[in-house]
Amino acid sequence: DVKVTQSSRYLVKRTGEKVFLECVQDMDHENMFWYRQDPGLGLRLIYFSYDVKMKEKGDIPEGYSVSREKKERFSLILESASTNQTSMYLCASSSDYGRAHQETQYFGPGTRLLVL
Amino acid sequence: QKEVEQNSGPLSVPEGAIASLNCTYSDRGSQSFFWYRQYSGKSPELIMSIYSNGDKEDGRFTAQLNKASQYVSLLIRDSQPSDSATYLCAVNAGNNRKLIWGLGTSLAVNP
Numbered sequence: 001d002v003k004v005t006q007s008s009r010y011l012v013k014r015t016g017e018k019v020f021l022e023c024v025q026d027m028d029h030e031n032m033f034w035y036r037q038d039p040g041l042g043l044r045l046i047y048f049s050y051d052v053k054m055k056e057k058g059d060i061p062e063g064y065s066v067s068r069e070k071k072e073r074f075s076l077i078l079e080s081a082s083t084n085q086t087s088m089y090l091c092a093s094s095s096d097y098g099r100a101h102q103e104t105q106y107f108g109p110g111t112r113l114l115v116l
Numbered sequence: 117q118k119e120v121e122q123n124s125g126p127l128s129v130p131e132g133a134i135a136s137l138n139c140t141y142s143d144r145g146s147q148s149f150f151w152y153r154q155y156s157g158k159s160p161e162l163i164m165s166i167y168s169n170g171d172k173e174d175g176r177f178t179a180q181l182n183k184a185s186q187y188v189s190l191l192i193r194d195s196q197p198s199d200s201a202t203y204l205c206a207v208n209a210g211n212n213r214k215l216i217w218g219l220g221t222s223l224a225v226n227p
Contacts, residue, residue, distance in 0.1 A: 031213050042219040043160075043204070050213055058214075090159055094213065103148050103208045105215060107159040 004108035019078040023091030032074035122218035135192040139205030148208040
């Protein structure tokens with residue numbers, strides 16, 4: 001079974017703090033994704049990565065950065081947390097598109113972040 | 117802009133009934149279609165994927181795909197209270213590894 005883990009289930013931070021969210025997958029997947037999910041807005045893609053050290057902006061990258069130094073690990077960084085970044089953050093991974101029908105994404109348990 | 121649309125619900129069905137969830141998509145080039153279930157406070161989990169026109173069955177779940185009409189549906193037979201959740205439809209976004217997500221349909225199965 002695919003296993004995606006996230007470093008924290010719940011996190012409380014202060015405005016202006018730098019926040020690190022980590023995601024690790026154990027299935028040697030090439031692709032990793034960071035989403036945020038808010039009521040009524042659905043899943044919104046922040047960043048994704050299709051290879052080590054590679055990243056692409058998603059739909060809402062402002063205020064976020066990412067790091068992928070190893071294939072299994074994808075970190076989301078909030079450079080200076082703000083209250084409007086209070087949300088549920090979800091990490092997902094998938095195998096390479098090169099194999100047929102491999103876009104299935106597998107999610108971690110999520111991190112609920114509260115910025116005060 | 118590529119879109120995936122679902123009725124937000126809530127869809128309410130009695131226990132034992134068939135629940136029917138629908139999803140339409142805008143990109144005719146989409147090839148892969150997914151249904152995920154998400155319980156409140158939890159992360160999405162894959163229920164089914166479908167890639168060819170027609171029906172695909174897995175236990176109590178049947179996915180139906182009609183590419184000409186650009187819709188995909190999920191039928192849940194013999195609905196159980198444990199099926200109460202939000203169901204997310206996702207469609208591949210062309211040749212770039214991403215998925216486009218609907219906002220989800222909330223399903224309530226009443227005992």
